[in-house]
Amino acid sequence: MSAQPILELKNVHSGYGSIKALKDVSLKIYPGEVVAIIGANGAGKSTTLMTICGIVPLEKGDIFYNGASVKNIAPEKLPPLGLCQVPEGRRIFPRLTVEENLILGAFYRNDKPEIQRDIEHVYSLFPVLGERNRQKGGTLSGGEQQMLAIGRALMTKPKVLLLDEPSLGLAPIIIHQIFDIIADINRNQGTTILLVEQNANLALQAATRGYVLETGQITLEDKASSLLHNPEIRKAYLGE
Amino acid sequence: MIQEFKKIWKQYAITMLWLLGLLWPLLGIHPDGTLSFKQTVNVWSYIFAGTFICFIFYIINKSGNFEFFTKPVVNTSQKLGDIVQAMPSWIWKSALLIGAIIYPILTGRYPTDVVINVLLYICLGLGLYVVVGLAGMLDLGHIAFYGVGAYTYAILNVQYGIGFWVCFPLAGLTACIAGCIVGYPTLRMRGDYLAIVTLGFGEIVRIILNNWMSLTNGPNGILGVKTIGILRPVMENGLTFEIFWVKKLEYFYYFALALAILTIIAVTRINFSRIGRALEAIREDETAAELMGVNTFYYKLLAYAMGAVFAGFAGALFAARMKFVSPESFTFLESVMVLSMVVLGGMSSIPGIILGVIALIVLPEVFRELESYRMLVFGLTMIIMMLFRPSGLIAAKRKKMMETKS
Numbered sequence: 001m002s003a004q005p006i007l008e009l010k011n012v013h014s015g016y017g018s019i020k021a022l023k024d025v026s027l028k029i030y031p032g033e034v035v036a037i038i039g040a041n042g043a044g045k046s047t048t049l050m051t052i053c054g055i056v057p058l059e060k061g062d063i064f065y066n067g068a069s070v071k072n073i074a075p076e077k078l079p080p081l082g083l084c085q086v087p088e089g090r091r092i093f094p095r096l097t098v099e100e101n102l103i104l105g106a107f108y109r110n111d112k113p114e115i116q117r118d119i120e121h122v123y124s125l126f127p128v129l130g131e132r133n134r135q136k137g138g139t140l141s142g143g144e145q146q147m148l149a150i151g152r153a154l155m156t157k158p159k160v161l162l163l164d165e166p167s168l169g170l171a172p173i174i175i176h177q178i179f180d181i182i183a184d185i186n187r188n189q190g191t192t193i194l195l196v197e198q199n200a201n202l203a204l205q206a207a208t209r210g211y212v213l214e215t216g217q218i219t220l221e222d223k224a225s226s227l228l229h230n231p232e233i234r235k236a237y238l239g240e
Numbered sequence: 241m242i243q244e245f246k247k248i249w250k251q252y253a254i255t256m257l258w259l260l261g262l263l264w265p266l267l268g269i270h271p272d273g274t275l276s277f278k279q280t281v282n283v284w285s286y287i288f289a290g291t292f293i294c295f296i297f298y299i300i301n302k303s304g305n306f307e308f309f310t311k312p313v314v315n316t317s318q319k320l321g322d323i324v325q326a327m328p329s330w331i332w333k334s335a336l337l338i339g340a341i342i343y344p345i346l347t348g349r350y351p352t353d354v355v356i357n358v359l360l361y362i363c364l365g366l367g368l369y370v371v372v373g374l375a376g377m378l379d380l381g382h383i384a385f386y387g388v389g390a391y392t393y394a395i396l397n398v399q400y401g402i403g404f405w406v407c408f409p410l411a412g413l414t415a416c417i418a419g420c421i422v423g424y425p426t427l428r429m430r431g432d433y434l435a436i437v438t439l440g441f442g443e444i445v446r447i448i449l450n451n452w453m454s455l456t457n458g459p460n461g462i463l464g465v466k467t468i469g470i471l472r473p474v475m476e477n478g479l480t481f482e483i484f485w486v487k488k489l490e491y492f493y494y495f496a497l498a499l500a501i502l503t504i505i506a507v508t509r510i511n512f513s514r515i516g517r518a519l520e521a522i523r524e525d526e527t528a529a530e531l532m533g534v535n536t537f538y539y540k541l542l543a544y545a546m547g548a549v550f551a552g553f554a555g556a557l558f559a560a561r562m563k564f565v566s567p568e569s570f571t572f573l574e575s576v577m578v579l580s581m582v583v584l585g586g587m588s589s590i591p592g593i594i595l596g597v598i599a600l601i602v603l604p605e606v607f608r609e610l611e612s613y614r615m616l617v618f619g620l621t622m623i624i625m626m627l628f629r630p631s632g633l634i635a636a637k638r639k640k641m642m643e644t645k646s
Contacts, residue, residue, distance in 0.1 A: 053531055055527060055530065055531070074535070075530045075531065076530055076533050076534055076535040076536070077533075078533070079531075079532060079533035080533060084531070084532075085531050087527065087528060087531060091525050091527065091528040091531075092525075092528070093520070093521055093524035093525055093528065093529075094524060094525075095520075095523075095524055096520060096521070096524060100517065100520075103517065104517060104518075104521050104529070104532050104534070105532055107514075107517075107518065107521075107532055107533045107534055108533040152532065153532075156532065156533060
């Protein structure tokens with residue numbers, strides 16, 4: 001693990017108007033890691049990711065990516081830098097075909113043959129997308145939509161992939177498939193992954209390190225395996 | 241057959257009774273306070289007889305007793321469709337073009353006039369298509385840009401004597417600037433809020449045109465706008481040029497046709513380009529588009545400005561044809577008409593919009609005698625369309641973006 005974090009949040013405050021969703025959140029994510037943020041509903045997990053991407057405005061603090069501050073960088077400038085998010089609830093483009101969805105992921109890129117190769121790569125990761133490449137995104141099942149959303153984010157060639165609740169509303173077998181592929185992406189492409197999950201058990205098994213977020217504040221930070229065996233965590237999030 | 245009848249007769253009976261209840265206040269209550277029933281019953285029984293025949297046919301068809309007849313028809317139409325699909329597109333495109341070119345020669349003045357109207361509205365409709373169909377921003381003030389274009393040409397021509405060909409790009413430019421001025425502060429809004437703002441903008445433009453007496457001559461409008469002039473080579477005393485004023489409607493038709501074709505080509509290109517894809521992503525999910533690296537604000541402004549430019553061009557041509565502009569031509573109702581054309585034809589297909597324009601301009605001309613019922617029929621058509629074909633007359637086909645080897 002190198003000393004320089006690839007993504008760092010320093011005392012971040014943000015929220016929606018008078019509602020303060022994040023109060024003094026600090027995170028460090030090192031290259032090649034899988035980091036999980038776990039927490040209950042409304043703890044500020046999604047807000048953390050949306051603040052990193054600049055969709056929810058940052059009020060105080062700073063965010064560093066590769067050592068440089070990204071707090072004044074517009075959301076659409078982040079994918080070219082290698083920072084991309086798979087938003088909560090998938091949010092694919094329902095009336096565009098699977099292929100168009102993927103091409104939109106490569107929106108900032110101009111290298112057509114390279115894009116074509118990456119589309120093939122996504123199809124090899126998710127063969128079902130290749131079979132349905134002419135189908136409209138909205139007609140896919142929930143699991144396929146999640147795969148499409150991940151595939152679309154991979155098209156931006158991310159160095160850091162932010163995943164927001166990839167298990168949301170999916171059958172256990174599909175969840176395992178998706179988590180296998182996430183681990184695969186991390187292992188084979190060296191993509192750093194920041195994972196936000198309600199399903200703490202699943203997230204901590206997949207992650208190397210974990211943060212626990214409670215009402216907008218980080219309350220605990222540890223190795224994923226230690227968190228998994230921490231009696232307090234087991235009581236609060238793993239239902240024991 | 242009886243089963244089919246059982247399924248549906250209740251709905252039919254209720255609809256007919258409801259219609260009777262609607263008709264009576266319309267026809268049975270007179271301004272002098274008297275009430276009558278005879279006329280209502282008369283009209284209602286005609287409608288009832290007509291719909292009953294349709295009803296019987298519907299039941300027979302549903303129960304499959306028409307199959308000996310419908311099956312071959314469906315089959316042949318499918319085959320015809322296949323043949324048309326197999327034909328290279330340049331054949332029917334050039335056929336359409338030739339048809340459009342010889343049209344004014346074959347017909348008279350009045351049909352040509354109607355078609356010029358159609359062509360101008362095609363420009364407006366396709367401009368609005370970029371805003372509404374592609375980017376998904378509901379624009380209720382599109383006619384304002386038409387007005388800006390028309391007034392740009394009228395004012396520059398009448399007050400400063402500048403010719404059409406200089407004013408034509410200027411009309412597009414002023415409309416574009418107007419689009420940016422409205423778009424810049426407002427496009428951060430989404431959905432209904434944007435619709436209200438554009439509606440307000442449309443009214444503001446009309447009211448400015450109505451009240452800025454010194455510039456626009458207010459409600460009296462601007463008279464004496466010159467038509468298009470072109471330089472024509474003359475072979476007297478060697479080669480000289482003289483200005484030829486396009487006064488005849490038949491000649492003017494070709495300018496409108498050229499503009500419409502240019503607009504169709506331009507909008508088709510936008511549709512299939514990177515910009516078109518970005519706009520569609522914004523329509524589908526703005527936040528997701530932003531996360532994928534689409535500069536949503538820039539592309540929305542671009543869509544708005546492009547829509548305005550096409551409307552501005554059409555407006556300049558409109559002023560040149562009418563030789564007169566007044567604020568009355570740019571009311572809210574006109575915006576709604578253009579929007580209806582876009583919605584009726586198919587929100588996201590270019591041929592559909594052209595068909596929608598033709599339907600909403602030509603049909604009222606054909607049924608001129610029934611003019612007082614026009615809005616009634618118009619409303620009814622829209623309701624029926626939304627119920628049965630919500631994606632428009634010609635629904636959009638997903639286009640192929642890139643060939644993939646499977």
